[in-house]
Amino acid sequence: MILSRFLASAALTLVLASCGGDSGRDISGAKQVLPTIGTSGGALSNVQAKKLFGAKSTPSSQSPAAYGSYAKGCLAGAAQLPETGPTWQAMRLSRNRNWAHPETIDMVKKLSAFAATQPGWSGIYVGDMSQPRGGPMLTGHRSHQIGLDADIWMLPAKSLALTATQRENISSISMRRSNGAYVNSSWTRAHHEILKAAAKDPRVSRIFVFPGAKVQMCADEKGDRSYLRKIRPWYGHHYHFHVRLDCPKGLRGCVNQSPPPAGDGCADAREWQRNILNPPPPDPNAPKPKPRRELVLADLPAQCHAVLEN
Numbered sequence: 001m002i003l004s005r006f007l008a009s010a011a012l013t014l015v016l017a018s019c020g021g022d023s024g025r026d027i028s029g030a031k032q033v034l035p036t037i038g039t040s041g042g043a044l045s046n047v048q049a050k051k052l053f054g055a056k057s058t059p060s061s062q063s064p065a066a067y068g069s070y071a072k073g074c075l076a077g078a079a080q081l082p083e084t085g086p087t088w089q090a091m092r093l094s095r096n097r098n099w100a101h102p103e104t105i106d107m108v109k110k111l112s113a114f115a116a117t118q119p120g121w122s123g124i125y126v127g128d129m130s131q132p133r134g135g136p137m138l139t140g141h142r143s144h145q146i147g148l149d150a151d152i153w154m155l156p157a158k159s160l161a162l163t164a165t166q167r168e169n170i171s172s173i174s175m176r177r178s179n180g181a182y183v184n185s186s187w188t189r190a191h192h193e194i195l196k197a198a199a200k201d202p203r204v205s206r207i208f209v210f211p212g213a214k215v216q217m218c219a220d221e222k223g224d225r226s227y228l229r230k231i232r233p234w235y236g237h238h239y240h241f242h243v244r245l246d247c248p249k250g251l252r253g254c255v256n257q258s259p260p261p262a263g264d265g266c267a268d269a270r271e272w273q274r275n276i277l278n279p280p281p282p283d284p285n286a287p288k289p290k291p292r293r294e295l296v297l298a299d300l301p302a303q304c305h306a307v308l309e310n
Contacts, residue, residue, distance in 0.1 A: 034068060034255065035302045045298040052297055052308055053135025057096060060133055060310035064102050066146035066247060067303040069255040072295060074304035075134025075147035079105045087123030088112035089160050091153065091167045097137075100129040101147035103248050107201055108150055111243075114197045118190035120156050125172070127151035127240050133307050136295050146254065148205075148245040152198070154191065154238070176238035180210040181276040192217055198243050199227040206260055208234040208242040211272035218266035228264040233272045253303055 039045055044052065059078035067073050078099040083090050088108065090098040100108075112123045130147045131137060143149055153172040162170065175191065177184040195217065199207055211233035218228060234242075247254035261268070297308070 034253065036298060037300055037302055037305045038298050040302070041297045041305055046296050048136075049295045049297050049300055050136035050138050053131055053133055054138035056131065056133045056308070058132050059099060060307050062307065062310055064147075065251060065303070066101050066134070066148055066254040067307065068146055068253070068301040070143040070146055070149060070244065070257065072299065073134060073146040073255075073301055074307045075099070075101065075130055075132075075145070076303070076307045076310075078130065078132055078134065078147055080132075081105050081108060081126060081129065083164075084160060085109065085112065085123075087116040087157075087160070088126055089123070089157065089162055089167065090126050091170075092127065093164050093167055095128065097128040097131060097144075098126065099132045099134075099147065100150065101245070101248065103203055104129065104148055104150055104245055107198075107203055107243070107245060108152075110201070111152070111194070111198050115157070115190075115194050118193055120158070120188070121190055121194075122160055123157045124194070125153035125155055125157045127153055127172075135300070135304065135308075143244075148247070150243050151240040152194075152243060153240050154186075156190070172239040174238045176210050176212055178212070179276050180212050180238055181215075181273045182212040183216045187213065187216065189220070192220060195231060195241055196221075196227055198241075199230040203245045203248075204230060205244045205246040205257055206230045206232050207244070208232055208237050210234070210236065210238040211269050211276065213238070213241075214265070214269035215273050218264065218269060225264045228266065229260050229262075232260060232265065233269045253301060 037045065060076050062076040064077040066075055079102045081090050081098040081100065083093060108126055115121045116123045128141065128144055129150045130144050134145050134147050136145060154175050155172040173186055175183050175187045195207060195209065198204055207230055209231060214231050214233045217231060221228060247256050
């Protein structure tokens with residue numbers, strides 16, 4: 001099957017690597033070609049985009065807009081998630097990544113309010129969203145560039161009075177067992193319900209989580225299963241789950257990821273599980289992956305020049 005060949009060619013060298021790490025994989029799925037900045041960026045055209053966007057500490061003075069794709073784009077007029085709210089806290093404040101499109105901010109707030117209704121949860125801890133102007137990050141994610149991605153910690157938020165120092169030093173907890181084939185004893189029904197609530201938000205395109213969690217949710221869900229289609233197994237995502245929104249309606253220049261395949265996706269998740277437990281042998285004929293080059297300003301959508309300079 002397709003997934004088996006994919007895992008074989010990868011030789012499982014990147015099994016369940018964190019989305020915030022050095023996996024080098026692009027989960028945006030976007031293929032649409034947009035007009036780029038090219039040489040109109042002048043002397044900055046060939047400068048690494050992450051250095052330019054990573055240096056911006058404030059948003060642009062523009063109307064909110066996401067330009068480009070999740071792994072090649074930028075964010076105009078970003079909104080900031082307050083560091084602390086009635087049912088959430090933003091973590092790792094030194095990264096200055098608690099910025100997003102207003103729709104993402106609203107989704108996070110509503111999800112946090114739901115989480116606070118679950119046993120043992122006072123709300124959620126929110127990990128990386130986007131930089132003040134989106135774009136490539138100096139470290140970590142390839143996606144999170146257009147303000148439509150948010151990482152939610154698996155650690156139940158019991159205290160919403162953490163200091164800035166505590167937020168730098170506290171860590172989330174892993175939910176995985178057997179390299180991600182199964183959930184461990186820290187997984188609860190509350191985790192299931194929170195992911196389910198996120199997936200049922202009509203603005204959400206998909207949610208990335210480790211394969212064992214998807215398999216467990218498939219086994220435990222006895223009611224409506226349609227939301228499971230949005231929950232997709234992916235490398236890492238056992239300390240947090242990654243929520244991705246569709247491009248807001250009517251927004252031009254924003255590229256959606258292709259919709260998930262039809263069905264609940266449970267068979268696909270079980271195949272991931274089988275390949276973790278019994279890795280297929282490497283394909284000796286698989287081409288070696290080409291190293292990715294860093295994005296430069298010229299590579300980004302044309303609108304990103306104004307976002308950077310505004």
